[in-house]
Amino acid sequence: MIVKDALAAHAAFRRDAERLLLHCLDLAHEDRAWLIAHDTDELPNKVLSVFEELCQQRQTGIPLAYLLGYREFWSLRLRVTQDVLIPRPETECLVEWAVELVGEYGLSRFLDLGTGSGAIAMAVKSACPELSVTASDASARALAIAAENAATLDLPVELIESNWLSGLVGRKWPLIVSNPPYVAANDPHLAAGDLRFEPISALTDGDDGLGAIRTIVDESPAHLEPGGWLLLEHGYDQAADVAKLMALRGFNCITLRHDLAGRPRATGGCWTS
Structure with missing residues (x-):
């Protein structure tokens, strides 16, 4: 599956899905412009599997910060967990x-x-x-x-x-x-x-x-x-x-x-x- 199709499947929370996909690709430092430029790139099966699992968790309401494992605060990236x-x-x-x-x-x-x-x-x-x-x-x-x-x-x-x-x-x-x-x-x-x-x-x-x-x-x-x-x-x-x-x-x-x-x-x- 290519990038744009993977994201289209989660249009209901598109922005969160974009951040999750960048996270799965180890590109958390990038923004949605990267996804647009690479929208026809084929996603490795392993990346796609993890991405789909995280999206399912997000649909249940689990906060994005917990799924990503961090939250920006005062220009600092802080690790966060459910603790x-x-x-x-x-x-x-x-x-x-x-x-x-x-x-x-x-x-x-x-x-x-x-x-x-x-x-x-x-x-x-x-x-x-x-x-x-x-x-x-x-x-x-x-x-x-x-x-x-x-x-x-x-x-x-x-x-x-x-x-x-x-x-x-x-x-x-x-x-x-x-x-x-x-x-x-x-x-x-x-x-x-x-x-x-x-x-x-x-x-x-x-x-x-x-x-x-x-x-x-x-x-x-x-x-x-x-x-x-x-x-x-x-x-x-x-x-x-x-x-x-x-x-x-x-x-x-x-x-x-x-x-x-x-x-x-x-x-x-x-x-x-």
Whole structure:
């Protein structure tokens, strides 16, 4: 079978099929222009077999990122598996904010809580090479993926297995950032799209979506240096709740940031007590 016929058989999700075929041909660095230029090339049976299998999996809803084994984030190609959340563009606003604070205050150290694939930690480290970065996660499997990304990207990061801050006793940072699970357990989105295949513990706390945020807000002051900042990603409808939690805990300069779509996405505060 030739390239154009193989792709025509999957017209319902043509763009995804194109990326999958390039992946099977070990041409992930190419774009659809290559496929157009080579549309009459004969595909080896082995390539065609793997391509058809991946397309069938995509039709069942398995996210493209998991089938390809990577996702682009902050111009970095990060390895992802079903052990980690798929990095999303909206989280880049959290990275931008962290990078701003590092530059503004000349920070030398930074903690990424619940790092997953290491997306936030790697992105901030790539933008601030001299920064000493620590990343933690409760999942050993997630940390293994983060370690692989750190090695592949040559971005040295200290990785620690910890359930939020419980494994970091006695340590402090001038900046703590986290994209915790914040989807409410009864949110119908959990049963739709990519979320069906992502690790549930990285998406929801099994309750109202604010459980992990409450824990981090409550415990982080013991791990923040005077004048240190805590930045949290949250749902578009949780901004007021997160700001209230931070204010009640004693944070100052509480600020809201929006993502590229203009939705409330991250709240931060300064610990001065």
